[in-house]
Amino acid sequence: KRHLFKNGKAITTARSQVDRNKLYALTDAVKLVKKTNITKFSATVTLHINLEGKDAPTRVEVTFPYVAGAAKRVAIVSDELLADIDKGKIEFDILVTHPSFMPKLAKYAKLLGPKGLMPSPKAGTVTPNPEAKAKEFAGGKSVVKAEPKFPLMHVTVGKVGQAEEELVANIKAVLDAVKARNMSKATLASTMSPGIKLQLN
Numbered sequence: 001k002r003h004l005f006k007n008g009k010a011i012t013t014a015r016s017q018v019d020r021n022k023l024y025a026l027t028d029a030v031k032l033v034k035k036t037n038i039t040k041f042s043a044t045v046t047l048h049i050n051l052e053g054k055d056a057p058t059r060v061e062v063t064f065p066y067v068a069g070a071a072k073r074v075a076i077v078s079d080e081l082l083a084d085i086d087k088g089k090i091e092f093d094i095l096v097t098h099p100s101f102m103p104k105l106a107k108y109a110k111l112l113g114p115k116g117l118m119p120s121p122k123a124g125t126v127t128p129n130p131e132a133k134a135k136e137f138a139g140g141k142s143v144v145k146a147e148p149k150f151p152l153m154h155v156t157v158g159k160v161g162q163a164e165e166e167l168v169a170n171i172k173a174v175l176d177a178v179k180a181r182n183m184s185k186a187t188l189a190s191t192m193s194p195g196i197k198l199q200l201n
Contacts (some may be wrong), residue, residue: 003123014038015194023199030167034160036193042161043191044069045157047174052184060177061124062155064140066166069156074137076130077101077119085111094137095119098132144174153178160190175200 014036022198024032037043051057075081075092084091085108097105097114097119105112105119119125123143127133141199146153157170175186179201187195 005101018194018196020194020197023197025199026168027164029196029198030164030171032196033165033188033190036196037160037190038158038193039191042159044156045158045160045162045167045188045190047153047155047157047171048187048189048195049153049155049174051146051153051182052186053176053182056151057146057178057180059122059143059145062142062144062173062177063136064142064157064173065169066140066143066162067165068130068140068158068170069114072137072142074134076134077105081150082108082134089115090115092117094125094134094143096125096127096134096137098128098130099126099174102126144177 017036018032033045072093073091074094074096077097082104090112095117102119109118119192124145126132143151144155155174157174158167171188175183183200186198186200188198189195
């Protein structure tokens with residue numbers, strides 16, 4: 001009970017520092033999200049984007065200048081890797097393939113699809129040069145997707161413990177990729193912190 005009371009008081013104090021009707025400049029928002037973090041660990045910082053307009057993207061490729069969340073395990077399709085999948089061995093977060101392997105991959109669509117691992121041209125994971133694309137993903141490139149049924153994107157941009165300039169650079173990379181004309185609102189928050197609305201112009 002004492003622990004819950006302390007947390008409740010901390011959350012209330014954090015919320016009191018954020019003006020819910022104000023749009024914050026990016027650098028100010030990053031400072032505030034770090035200041036209002038109430039966790040003892042380096043909490044995840046997430047950018048929440050409300051999309052608008054018929055041309056708003058449902059997915060974009062973003063290359064983060066700095067680490068944003070856990071490192072991704074990238075694999076390239078081969079006969080050996082398909083044999084591993086047959087055995088239930090899936091040790092990758094992103095799967096890249098040459099178009100020639102797509103017929104072989106078709107039988108795994110029901111397994112990989114629900115996990116978000118099935119390669120597709122839209123995601124940039126079906127390419128004539130899978131080695132080069134794999135290096136891009138391993139180097140910080142990520143595919144950011146909107147929710148299937150709602151015009152919303154939730155993007156991990158880093159940790160509270162990272163330097164302000166790193167978080168600012170990662171957030172700018174996402175905003176530049178999505179483009180201001182496709183957004184009606186963007187909110188920054190860390191784990192258990194209040195949302196901070198961003199200026200988009």
